[in-house]
Amino acid sequence: MTAKKTGKTITVEQIGSPVRRPGVQRKTLIGLGLNKLHRRSTLEDTPAVRGMIASVKHLVRVVDEQ
Helix, strand or coil: CCCCCCCCEEEEEECCCCCCCCHHHHHHHHHCCCCCCCCEEEEECCHHHHHHHHHCCCCEEEEEEC
16 A cells, blocks of 8 residues: 655644544544644645534634645
8 A cells, every 4th residue: 555645735723622523533633634723734735634614613724735
C-alpha cells in the first residue's frame, strides 16, 4: 500500500471544542494535529485526511486547499 505524492496540501482550523463530544472525535482532532481552538494544521490532501475532516466537520473548517 503506497501513497502517491501529489504535493497537494489542505489547511484546517479548529473552530469547535471537543468537550462533551465522543472520545473518537477528540482523538480524530489530535490525529489532525489540532488540540486547541483556532489552531491550524497543514496536512497532505489524501482520502484518509478527507475522511477524518468529514467525521469532525462540525468542529473544523477548511482554510486553504492547494
